[in-house]
Amino acid sequence: MNETQTTATRRTLITIVCEAILESKLLKDLELLGAPGWTISEARGRGSRGVRSSDWDNNGNIRIEVVCSRRVAEKIMGHVQAHYYADFAMICFLSDVEVLRSDKF
Template identity: 50%
Template sequence: MFPSTRKLLTIITEAVIEEPLLRDIEALGAHGYTVTDARGKGHRGRRDATWGPNANIRVEILCNDESAMAIFNGVRERYYENYSMILFVSDVEVLRPEKF
């Protein structure tokens, strides 16, 4: 079995929008995702996961090109104006590409 290329979308954002964000990315074509707590420092200052309103999450989604563009555009249109968020896309090699 040879690896196949898929897109890895990574979204780092405010934990307060986790539930609606996950519903949206599924509706936009994600078959699955991984969510982890995140902390760090950026343009809007230092954020840690110790206080709910100040918590961040990291959402990772493996998908095909079409789903990646739909999720990228949908998330940008719905959330970028009002929430701290970064989203980046990478090409990755995966086994069992039919899962993504």
């Protein structure tokens, strides 16, 4: 059996956890800011604003993840901080990741 060599490339993962009502607006922002793609999932949890869980579509939380260059990630982070942090429950964090097929990111 031949072992395949893999070469991973460093990218940045930006994760945004926020109110679901922001989804369509944030997706437009991400596209304009240069995000190559994203993954969205429902999120529940507890934080400084208490427990967030709901059976209503727009009252819950979502988690948006984008793998991209550090420059794009920092641009996205600055944008969400400037436009959403004051009025919405939201956290945003960056992580260094290694990816295969780096041309996609």
